[in-house]
Structure formats: structure tokens, C-alpha cells
Amino acid sequence: MAKCSICGRDAVAYIRYQRRYLCREHYIEFVENKVRRSIKRYKLLSKGSKVLVSVSGGKDSAALLMALSRLSKEYQLKLYALHINLGIGEYSEKSLRASTEAAKMLRIPLIILNVKDLIGYTIPELARRLRRPVCSVCGLVKRYLINAVAVELGADAVALGHNADDLAVYSMKSFITQDLEYLDKLGPKTENIQGIAVGRIRPLYEVYEKESFLYAFLLGVPFIHDECPHVNHESLEQILKVKLNEVEEKKPGMKIMMLRNMAKRIRDLPRREYRVQSCRYCGLLSSTEVCSFCRMTARIHGEPLGPIVRSRVRELVKESESRQLSSAAG
Template sequence: MKCVKCRQPAVVEVRRHNAGFCREHFVEHVLRQVERTIDELDMLRRDDRILVAVSGGKDSLALWDILQRLGYRADGLHVHLGIGEYSSESAVKTRAFAEGRGLTLHEVSVAEELGFGIEELSRRTRRIPCSACGTTKRHLFNRFAREHGYTVVATGHNLDDEAATLLGNILHWQTEYLGRQSAAMEATESGLVRKVKPLVRLAEREVAAYAVLQGIDYQVDECPMAVGATSHLYKEVLNRLEEVAPGTKHQFLWGFYERGRRHFPHESRTLNACKVCGEPTTGEICAYCRLAERARAAAAGTR
């Protein structure tokens, strides 16, 4: 197969575009896809102070790299989750990436916040690890961005991630989540910082190919807490469909953004300041503070 641009041997094939690319033109293709997503969904402005949620995996490091190349000002925030070796290794990769490129990296540790990491948080509260982890990360990213004057938080969710989430939301008819599922969430007056997912036009394997071709040294191990997560099954099913009909994932997700979402309720919720931490919440006490309280109570043997 040859590169569609220069007819040199292709190193990456993108079946849904029915195209092969050499290294140089694949990198250019990726940058163009991300730029287009940012423009179409009005995700970022040139004067934005962007905080990239960097886990040390391929998606977040590729995103950070791409935003730099596109000329945006973006700092990173790494949350140390306290999931054994996996977390230590992820921190090492993230720091090396930032140092190698002279980028500003902030770090926050769940153990320093709560007294224990995600593994123990999930055990104490009997919550599914990814659910406890998601609540914690959302809280920490929003709070950090708000307190440090960042105008937008960017995450590395790719096409596969978002299509799998969409499939899960549809299978369970989570109409409220469907109304809110978006790659660009606006800020609220109550203190939710704008959130964007600039990689949603790129499939997971394209992001991985980009990271490898750019020489990005990322955490290749899967998070051990994700074993058995239903999102993996949804991704497998979608990949199976994609094999037979290239373009399915893109049509599914982007068709939803363009034609599906408007059919689901999208009421702007009234948010209050959490009585404990001050972060926005629909109730009196935010999900993170309730989780933390449950974990502390479990440790004290009061439940």
C-alpha cells in the first residue's frame, strides 16, 4: 500500500478513509483531524489556558503533544491514583515526557487527598473501581483547574472510548447521560470548568500509531483495576462491527452528536456549592465528598 499523498510506502492504513499514509503524512493527517474537531465543536480558543489530564497513557500524552504542535498553551495535571506499580510507572512516563519537552506538569495524589489510594477507596466503599476513580478524577481535575485559573480541561478520550460509552448508555437507556454526552461541555456559572475531548475523531489504534511514530514513551500496561470492565466488551463489539464495515464507529458516534443527541433531554441542572468542599453539585454534598466520607466511616468501623 502507498501513501495517498506522496506515493511512498505507507506505514499506517486507515480503512475507514480507505487510505494509507507514510509517517510524515500520517502525522499531518492526525493533526488535521484534531484541528477540524476543535474548530467544528468550537472547543478551544487561542487565549485559553488549557489543563491536559495526563495519565501517562498513549491518548493523553499524544493529546498533549498534538496541542503543542497546533500552537496551544497547555499544561498537564497528573493524578497519582495509588494503584501499585501501574501508578508509579505512569507517573514516571508522564514526568519524563514533560521534562523532555520543557512542559509544565502539576501533580496531585489521591493518597495525599484522602489518606489512601483508589484501590483502597473502592474496597472500603464497595464501589466498582472505575466508578470511584472516575468520581475522584472528575473532582480533582475540576477543582485544580478552577483554583489555578485554567479555562478548560482537555482529556484524551478517543473515538473508541466515546463510542463504547455511547453504546453502554443506549443499552441501558440512560437518557439523562445521553442528553449530556458530548465532546465539548460548556463551563457553568456554578464552577464547572469547560471540558473538551479533542481526539474523538481518532480511533484508538490511530492514536497508538501516532504515539509510536512520534517516539512518545507511554505507559503500555492496562490499569489492573479495569479487568472485566464492560467498556472493554463494548469496544470489542464495536471493533468487530468496524472490521466488517469500516466507518461504523465514526458514524455511530458522530451521527449521535449531529442527529441523535437532540432527542434526549438536556436540561441545565441547577448546581449548588458542595457544603464540604465548595465544588459544584446537584445535591448538598458532592459525590466525591460522600465517597470520601463513606470510606472514612468504613475505616472507623462505623458502618
Template sequence: MRQHKLALCNIHFPQWIVEQTQRFIAKYRMFSPDDRLLVAVSGGKDSLSLWDILWQLGYQADGVYIALGIDGGFGYSQKSQELCEKFANQRGLKLIVVDAPQQIGLTIPELAAVTQRGKNKPCSVCGLTKRHILDQIAREGQYDVLATGHNLDDEAAVLFGNTLNWNVGYLYRQSPVLPARHAGLVRKVKPLCRFYEREMAAYALVRGIEYIYEECPHAAGSTTIYYKTLLNQLEADRPGAKLSFYLAFLQAKEKGLFAQPLGDGGEEGIGAGGEELHTCPGCGGPTTVEGLCAFCRMVEKVK
């Protein structure tokens, strides 16, 4: 690992990953041993590796998988679900499976086509649906924390895009920890945010974690993948560039480089952008407008 100036064997590498994760959890005050964690798993290397790490560390961590009805010619959603179920069964862990098409009446691609949201690509609808369901499961299950497997490559790509477009509001909100700002939300954390994607792939390989290798069939041509390609080119010429970029950003935030949006004092009921949060009468989740939230409005259109 050139970026860390470190060489580890198959025995000590996974131990290092686990120890570093615990260090990140403590550094950013993500959660305590008494907290109940819900891990969002997709069948990919990052989310399953995160669940494996938290399990090894002894945290109370259940998993949740959202079946989205995405086929792509090879049964993408079905294959992903089977891998999550196998992982949980091997370790005696609880996995909550949510069938989104059964709840909504349409698969994600079908919902995107009907609502015409997101310029004929299902990514926008998919993101909105997953966020809604994850918040709902965490709220109804009375979990304290929702953990996701975002790695350094994910975070650096988002940061690059927001910096390129100077989206100050998004830059202000990007963080390893997102506090709960509404009764319908729980704290969200990203324990893997400082690990490179290739490090997590190596961890999954060494630990014998089976995961889905294929990308989502609808991911091709996404802006995030394009940004990742650019950052990979930079990383090849300058090892450690992505990590330096992300850590420097977090340090700048700590020093107050990004102004706090007007009205945002971090209190409950106020969004990260300073807007007032209301309770959706349809699902009980937060919404920045009075009445139904974006998800409930979308579903109402197709029913």
C-alpha cells in the same frame, strides 16, 4: 486507513492527525488560542498524544497527572507518573502531579474497599476521585478548559451502552464539548473524539511518544471493554462503522432528536439533567444536593 480511504506515510500521517485535530477544535468551538488549557494525562497513548498535538499547535496547555496508588504487581501508577514526567521534561511543559492517597489517606483500591462503593471494584471510586480532583485543579488554577484524551473507541462504547439501555439523560449529555454549568467547573472538551484508538496508537509510535502499554489492573471484565470488543467485531466486517455510528449520533443531536431535559436551558447553575446545582461547602465544587458533594461525603466516611 480503510475507513477514510486514505494512505499516508510516517511523515504525513502525524501531520494529518494534527491538522484534523485543529479542524475538530474549530468545528465544535472547543477553545481559542487565548484560552488556558489543562490536559488530563494518565501516561497512556491518547492523553500524551493529545498533549503533544496541542503543544505542536501552539496552545497554552499544562498537564495534570493524578497518582492513584494503583500497583497491580508492577507499579502501575508509579510507572505512569514517570512517563508523564519524562514527556513534560522533554518538551519543557508544566506538569501538575496530584498524590490522591496523600490527600485522602488511602489508595484508590483501599478507599473502594472501605466505602464498599462500586460492588467491590475500585472503578466507581476512581472515577469519582479523578473527576473531583480535575475539577479542583482546573478551578484553583483558573484554567478555561479541561481537555481529555477520549478517542472514538471510547465515545462509541459509551454511546453503545447508553443506547442499549436507553439512558436518555446520558445520551443528551454526551458531546465533544461540555459547557461549564457552575462556577466550580470549567468547560470540558474531547479533541480526539473522532480518531480511532489504533490511529492514536500509530501517532504515538511515529512521534516516538513513550506510554504505558498495560491497561489498569482493575479494568479486566469491565462493561466498556466488552462493548469495545463487540464494536471491533462490527468494525472488522464494516470498516468505518464506529465513526458512522458516532457522527450520526452527533448529527441527530443537532437536529433535536434527544429532548432537552425539563428545566435545562443551558444556563449556569442548572445541570444537564435540569437539576439545580448547589455549591459544596466542603470543596466549592458543584453538587445536585444541598450539603456536601458525593466525593466529600465519601471521604468524610473514612476520616
């Protein structure tokens, strides 16, 4: 059995791009050091930040929640978790259970939103009614709800579980489709826009997908190992993921190099020019007079649901904060 290059204990992994073996303890430290370095290098968080962590129930958000929880003392973070129940059958039920268990294990308050309760339809039902791809509707709804919760919570940042593989693939896709303006959104963070949008941070920016899995597995944080039934294995993203991993195997460290260089160049990349404004119905970030969420819900219900959803989100956030206060007092 290969031994850890640091302490000589049994190794659990070999890090090709560093040419060293690591045992369980040093592997955990290695991933946390990556997160710590990204926080510092990309100025993702400052001490005392209030952070809303978006948790899906999968390995990446489990790893993210665990890493931020373990770093929370050092950075004096106030962490909240958010899980959105998408209504995708058994997959969503399992995701909700894993997210609840992970938040409970780490003693992080969890806010749960149910898309069907808020909009009247599950994500697949919405997609059918709108005649749009499930993933596109899902992305739109999730982005809106995450931002709505973060604004109500007064969060300093929303932490997302995108790993290095995800971001390398999205970047390659943007290049291939020449949607170069999208590259600007793939960096380690986006900025806050006072009162209408909370900036997003990606603490796993330099953590590989496999590393994220192994970190969550080694620390025993609950996560589901099921694939969303709507994943399309023939999509450009899936094909690029396989190809990038073939390159990584031959050129270890390529994905990190690509992302680090991209983060440095992000200010030079072309940007889509639009006027930042607040939606005339719900008041949240929009590039036009009415935000995409209000437009989408108006198509289905005849009226935009943004204001009603925001008011329900406000109640849920208040309930969560008062539960926090009473548990701190008790």
C-alpha cells in the same frame, strides 16, 4: 511495500474508511488534521485558551498532549498538564514516570496530585473501605480533582484523552442500559459553569484508538503500554468494544459516522434535570447540597475533605505557576 497515496514514500498504515495509504509524515498530519477539524467543528477552543490537559501516562493522553503541544503555536494555547497518582502499585509508578517524561519532553508544566497524600488512602484502599467498585471510586475522585485543579488554575477548558472508540462504546452502553440521559455527557465538550466547574473538551473525539496509539508511537512521546490491573475484561464496555470493531471492519468509518451524528443530535437528547449548585463544604459543582466527593470523604474521615483538598490544590497550582514565571524570567 505499499506506498503513501500522497507522496509515494513507504506506507505505515492503510486508512480503510478513506481507502488510502499514509507514510509516517502524512499519518501524523492526518491525525493532527482530525484534531484541528474537531477543534473547529465543535468549537472546542478559542485562540489564547488556557488548557489543563489530564494525563494518565497511557497512549491517549500522550497523543493528546503531543497534538495540543504541536497545535499550541497556531492556537496560542497556554498548556498545563495534570497527573493524578492513584496509588495502584507498579502501574501507578510507571504511569507517573511516563507522564513526567512526556511533559518534560514537550516542556509543558506538570502538576502532580497524589491521592494517598490528599485523602489518606490509595484508590484501591478507598474502594475497599467504601465497599464500592474500584473504577467507580477512581472516576469520582479523578473527576473531582481534575475540576478542582482547573478551577484553581482559572483554566478555560480541561482536555481529556477519550478517543472515538471509548465514546462509541460508552454511547452504545448508554443505549443498551437505556441510561439515555448519560448520552448528553458524551459529546465533544461540556460547558463551563462560572467558578464551580470548568468545561471538558475531547480533542480526540474523531481519532480512533488505533490511530491515537500509532500517532503517539510515531512521534516517540513516552507512554506506558500496561493495562490497569483493575480492568474487567468481561465488562459490558469491553464486550462492546470488540463488537464495534467487528462492525467497523465490515463497515469502515462507522464509528466516526456515529459520533458525528451524535454530536449533531446532542441538544435533542434527553437530559437529567437537576439544579446546578455549589457544594456547601467545598464550593465546587454539585447536584445536591453536598457534592459526591465531600459525601464520600465524610463517610471515611467523619468530615468532608473537599475544603482541605482544595486548599492543597491551590498551593500546588501556585507553586506550578511561580515555577513557570521564574523559568520564563530565567
